[in-house]
Amino acid sequence: MQCPFSDNPGFSRLSSHVAERRGERADMQDAHVIIEDFSSFVSHLHSSVGRISYYAVFDGHAGDRASKFAAENVHKKIASGFPKGELNRVEADMKKCLVDAYKKSDEEFLKLATQNKPVWKDGTTAISVLVINNTLYIANLGDSKAILCRYNPDSQKHTALPLSKCHNPTDYEERMRIQKAGGNVREGRVMGVLEVSRSIGDGPYKKLGISAIPDVKRCQLTDEDRYIVIACDGLWKSFSNDEAIKEINCIIEAKESQVESESSVWDAASNHLASEAVRKLSADNVTVLIIKIS
Template sequence: MLSKRVFPVLGKEAQRGPLLFDDLPPASSTDSGSGGPLLFDDLPPASSGDSGSLDTSISQMVKNEGKGAKRKTSEEEKNGSEELVEKKSSWGRNEKYQLKRESCGFSLTAQDHFVFCHKRSRMKLEDTHRASSAIFALKGYVAERKGEREEMQDAHVILNDITEECKPPSSLITRVSYFAVFDGHGGIRASKFAAQNLHQNLIRKFPKGDVISVEKTVKRCLLDTFKHTDEEFLKQASSQKPAWKDGSTATCVLAVDNILYIANLGDSRAILCRYNEESQKHAALSLSKEHNPTQYEERMRIQKAGGNVRDGRVLGVLEVSRSIGDGQYKRCGVTSVPDIRRCQLTPNDRFILLACDGLFKVFTPEEAVNFILSCLEDEKIQSREGKPAVDARYEAACNRLANKAVQRGSADNVTVMVVRIGH
């Protein structure tokens, strides 16, 4: 039976110095992983161009032209009209621009016509910007199966809207959502603690008031939140007799307006389903990076801390190299510093899939996404109890995928969460 860890009698390497659980070093916030940027990492926010400078230059130009026109008397204007028009006509012909309507009869100078057209263009740009900046609605659905395990050690959180709780600066942030999957090992206490406390710590640390950079502030908030949650659990775990040895992976998606911040520890995953207009197919795009001891960067950190990797596990026991809890391995290089990625949602995005490794042991990301899509297109799924048809289909997709994973032989707990992206 597969497990995040096995429990042999630890040798001398695991018993170095005082009790492994005592004097745990604080998690370093500088080790954010070195796996390189992902496809969507650090995407620039959508913008409609620097319209402010354009407004300023146009206003100044019109103002200067008005000053030039006032310098001449009406007689001088009559005698020098050709010269004046030529100075104004860098935008058009060297003669006075006339627009006439037979119904009401009026005329516009070239200057007036340009200002009118500019204002009309600005209105179109503003309408386009408002349309493109519409906040996509997010709603989560989940299904979980114990599988062949004796107990369910996974935990999850769905918070479709926590804007009021976070109380963000209203001028910068309109909506905040939070979704998370925790895959426990060695017991359920670490995953349950993370599910109950991580988002509460996040809400308390969420930026309030004016901030220079929302992105940098949110990323720092996530780093501090994971560190604080891990320290809280380790403090509680070490105070028990015997000390708790539970641990948990964590895959969290924090949505700030249309920007996703994905914070990940361990081997659970977050996948985005995005429609590709060129191929006219849906693609499964990875939003997270797995952490296991066999990866070069992870193994180097573990070895520098005095630990080692045997049989693909830390000290031959722990299967993941980053986690919440696992206090006895923290001094061996296992860290609670998450890998944080950033992704901007687009109108082509359909849903987000969050799942523990129990699903991905028997499904590839592409297979899982296509399975969900087939469920969403199944018109035979009927809504019950007055639920909208779209909710019934997403719920069915989660349940069917979790069931299929167990049928395919996944011996692990299976948690499947799908977040619908509404347009």
């Protein structure tokens, strides 16, 4: 998909390309969202906010209900709480907006989960990238990740810049929070079961320190930025950040030399990366979302 703001000379041109693989799982528990024109969800935008786009990947576990719920609702919470006023006001309040959207989505899903018998135990990691003009706002829970490929003209090399921080129970701060709440970490998992320390859902573990408060990062796009990769841990179990960038660049170079259309080149890259993750014996679901930046 191509962002409708691509003709504005002040904005980087964006186009998104996604691939999904079930892997060795019995079903697909991932979900993703692409909203190129997010401004249609916000009724009170100031004229200084010229472009908003939204991209997200949700990696469900213990079922697909939490990931589907998050895919349907997180962006709505962002839209309803979107800061009013000029761009500087939006920038100042954006972190709070994203944190509130994740927390409210978690609260609503947990309420829904307890209304069902048996109670739903589903949970999901979450990572979303909101592009406002030429600034990225990245919010995440769990071990899904986003990286940015940036070209260094001095070294003439591409670098993978992390845009998110993984939340693993073995990390000191995460483990301390879990232990303070009465939980424990065994074999790298909360209570020996849950592999992440922050998520939407996971009702049985919320009282044991599992948090729905995301980390929020901000990144300004530059003329040297090439693309963003957003993916669940099914990809990152098979590829390091640098390996993913190298693999994508190899496919892009090979396909471009064959004079293929731009869209097919990047579709091929996302599909290749997802397939390679499965081929490398990633037993998990795999979702790869690449946002090309021009």
